[in-house]
Amino acid sequence: MAQTSDVIIIGGGVHGASLAFHLAQRGVKPLVLEKKFVAAGATGRSSGLVRMHYDFRLEAELVWQSFQYFRNWDEMVGGDCGFVRTGFIRIVQPEYEEALRANVKMQQDIGIPTLLVTADDVKRLAPYMVTDDFAVAAYEPESGYADPPATAMSLMDAARRLGARLKSGVQVTEVLTDDSKVLGVRTADGGEWHAPIVVDAAGPWADRIAAMVGLDLQMVTWSHDVMFLRRPKSIGPSHPTIIDDAQEMYIRPERGGLTLVGLEVGNPLGEDPDSDADHAHPGYVDRAVDHICRRIPVMEEGSLHSAHTGYDGLSMDQRAILGPAGPEGFWLNCGHSGTGFKIAPATGLSMAEWMVDGAPQTVDIRPFAFDRIPAGQPLRAEHPYADIWR
Ligand SMILES: Cc1cc2nc3c(=O)[nH]c(=O)nc-3n(C[C@H](O)[C@H](O)[C@H](O)COP(=O)(O)OP(=O)(O)OC[C@H]3O[C@@H](n4cnc5c(N)ncnc54)[C@H](O)[C@@H]3O)c2cc1C
Incomplete structure (x- = not known):
């Protein structure tokens, strides 16, 4: 016999878990159906950078509101998200210097602690860096990184304490609808779950779920390799988190004297998200070493610790797809595009407000709605940087 729930969330990644938590805080008792385990998808492979520099105001607002959670996790959620403050430096190519200045101003208007610093300031923060190819950078003293699986698990645990349910190892194979509205889902084990609301939070698999109700998300799977280097002792016990468009890479420190390196280029598109994620693609490590040594030459003295890959769903404008779409009761929380x-x-939080109260309050996320996709109207920043990932 079919079981019922207030809301079914498909996917136990950080977004499914966050929505479950915020719904449960509002007295709604969601059921999360996860085909493997919590954080088995993009979340479990994420580099976990928590920086606030975005060129699109709504994303900057979302990250600023999210940052209040990361830095007060125990108080606001309970448990530990593994947040480590490292400071964050954002370097762009010289032709984007004006955009950088405008974006820092926009972020300061929101209240984000960020400032413009000179190349000399960067050299003082990180003397081992080559700083002769840029004049200014953005610096966020409060930013850093968190532990994505711990974050998702902590949100899920908090949601369950408030009445949410989690079923792991349960794969949704069908979204049930009548002519106009959602009725529930059918699962690979032959189960049937009924609910008036079904949320697609299936990360890089979200297009498959959306297709079950006839929606084409125009999403593509993005594969992203990451390497951990054992850094030379001369760099010290830590270093800032850095996104460096000029060298097309990002880095952050990791416990145990490691440095994580990801590249903005050479990320294959269109692979199956169920492919091997335990190994980086051939050639990745050599390329990543090349990029990081151009910025931090002493890294040549480092050694490889490990490398892996991960998959996320890239939307047509590399921005989230959020809100109701298709049959009544079907909601999207996907397209998170590597960030x-x-x-x-x-x-x-904003999704839960939208679902329960009729409109998002914390951040008005309605511009992220699905309609822009078939309409071919990508969201655009006022002072955009070059497209990365593609
Ligand atoms: C290598 C890598 C590095 C990244 N680095 C950063 C970073 O530094 N900072 C940042 O902000 N973002 C980063 N991202 C992006 C970020 O991690 C993702 O956008 C985010 O984790 C997506 O979370 P999600 O919950 O939407 O998806 P996921 O974590 O993929 O969760 C979706 C879940 O749905 C489940 N599922 C799928 N199909 C079904 C089904 N039919 N039935 C039931 N369950 C199903 C999956 O098993 C999965 O657990 C990175 C991503 C990758 C891959």
Whole structure:
């Protein structure tokens, strides 16, 4: 016999968990159906950067609201998200210097602690860096990184304490609808679950779920390799988190004297998200070493610790797809495009407000609605940087 729930959330990644938590805080008792285990998808592979520099104001607002959670996790959620403050430096190519200045101003208007610093300031923060190819950078003293699986698990645990349910190892194979509205889902084990609301939070698999109700998300799977280097002792016990468009890479420190390196280029599109994620693609490590050594030459003395890959769903404008779409009761929380971890707390909150109260309050996320996709109207920043990932 079919079981019932207030809301079914498909996917136990950081977004499914965050939405479950915020719904449960509002007295709604969601059921999360996860085909493997919590954080088995993009979340479990995420680099976990928590920085606030975005060129699109709504994303900057989402990350600023989310940051309140990361830095007060125990108080606001309970448990530990593993947030480590490292400071964050954002470097762009010289032709984007004016955009950087405008974006820092926009972020300061929101209240984000960020400032413009000179190349000399960067050299003082990180003397081992080559700083002769840029004049200014953005610096966020409060930013850093968190532990994505711990974050998702902590949100899910908090949701369950408030009455949410989690079923792991349950794969949704069908979204049930009548002519106009959602009725529930059918699962691979032959189960049937009924609910008036079904949310697609299936990360890189979200297009498959959406297709079950006839929606084409125009999403593509993005594969992203990450490497951990054992850094030379001369760099010290830690270093800032850095996104460096000029060298097309980002780095952050990791416990145990490691440095994580990801590249903005050479991320294959269109692979199956169920492919091997335990190994980086051939050639990745050599390329990543090349990029980081151009910025931090002493890294040549480092050694490889490990490398892996991960998959996320890239939308047509590399921005989230949020809100109701298709049959009544079907909601999207997907398309997080390689940057969705850090905005999960406030995205879940704004989604829950939209679902329960009729409109999002914390951040008005309605511009992220699905309609822009078939209409071919990508969201655009006022002072955009070059497209990365593609
Ligand atoms: C390598 C890598 C590095 C990244 N680095 C950063 C970063 O530094 N900072 C940042 O902000 N973002 C980063 N991201 C992006 C961020 O991690 C993702 O946007 C975010 O984790 C997406 O979370 P999600 O909950 O939407 O998806 P997921 O974590 O993929 O969760 C979706 C879940 O749905 C489940 N599922 C799928 N199909 C079904 C089904 N039919 N039935 C039931 N369950 C199903 C999956 O098993 C999965 O657990 C990175 C991503 C990757 C891959």
